[in-house]
Amino acid sequence: MQKNDSFSNILFNILIPVLILNKGHKLGLEPHYAVIIALAFPVYFSVQSLRETKKINFIAVLGLMNVLVSGALTLLALGGIWFAIKEAAFPLLIGVFVLISSWTTKPFFKTLFMNPSTFDIAKIESKLETETNRQRFHQLMKHTTQLLSVSFLMSALLNFGLALKIFEPLAESLTDSQKQELLNQQLGQMTLYSLVVILVPSILFLGGIMFYTFRRIHQLTGLTTEELIIKS
Template sequence: MNSAPTHKPRPMIDLLVSIVIPAFVLMKLSGEDDLGASGGLIVALSFPLGWGLFELIKYRKFNFIALLGLANVLLTGGIGLLELDTKWLAIKEAAIPAAIGIAVLVSTFTSSPLVKALLFNPTVMDVEKINQRLQMRNSMEAFESRLMKATYLVAGSFAFSATMNFILAKWIVTSPAGTPEFNEQLGQLTLYSYPMIALPSTIMMMGVFYYLWRTIHDLTGLKLEEVLANSSSK
């Protein structure tokens, strides 16, 4: 049985297919003389939907975030095509990051909080070396406490995204669903959400990673290059 090809991040292609092209179609090709409101919405949503399905099928890997992205596209399409009240768009925009934030909080009641599963794992850090040093210094309890704090910080970043998503959607999308104006405003929302929400959230996540690394450094004395995975084999 052939193994799935290795997934390599392609942020520029992701940005182009998921944000730039759909926004262009919604804003410029949704008029009655072009694709029309429904046609423009379907074409715009087909890009991130098709790309997401392609990634899932090609790499055969369950990806919770990717599945949420696909759900996001389908819900947006449903709201537009069924011509629902635009309040549902604002609720939908807030619901997905809120769901992730809740999942992060719920993970604190398990043996592996999300931050630990995502960042403090053998593919990212030399977990064995770090644990040995923590045990030598009797710092395991302090480390677990700070790891829990990092998990709360991640949940807070998603709460920020949910709040900003709701405010931005209510502010920008005011036209009835099923109209060219709705599509144009949806395109604007897609474009504005990246610099106003995605970038600040990314900065917050980078801050959490830095906090986690500083925690490891303070409690173990190890340098960054010493805690990264595979550093010992270099």
């Protein structure tokens, strides 16, 4: 996996494990086997990233935690408020992490988006001719990182509300297998609806942040969007 391949990171560490947890029963997997298989992906990529880069893969760790908590809740047949808390906790934790990074020398937005494989960082830095503009650029990265943290907070609130609506309390009269089946159905609904209710607003919000970022960089450097992006 490429170091900066964010899509592969999200695919293998979050999306595929979630699909295994949600749909594993349709493949004949027992719940505990589904959890083990789902865990294998983020565990593998965490170890691989640590070995190759000597750094912790944040997305892999997040995926690992997500699978562990989801798997535990499913195996324990807990529903309702517990899943709502879990669905809100992860984007909230990410938002806090992103917000804290805005006060460091490497704001998360700069680390995530302003990488040399996509943007001509050398050209941007060469155009920041004065110390004042360099400080303004750093402030821009700080501000956009804080805006990005707001998007995660928004996701947390939307996740919580959606999960409360979908994950209804499990009746005590249900057997363990019935509880597992109902939870799997609810997980599937959560995955489906979250694509519309959460993903679309988040993408629009992120698009707004990117538009604002490009406009401010243009004001500071005179570079157009086409000049900023490295052509493959």
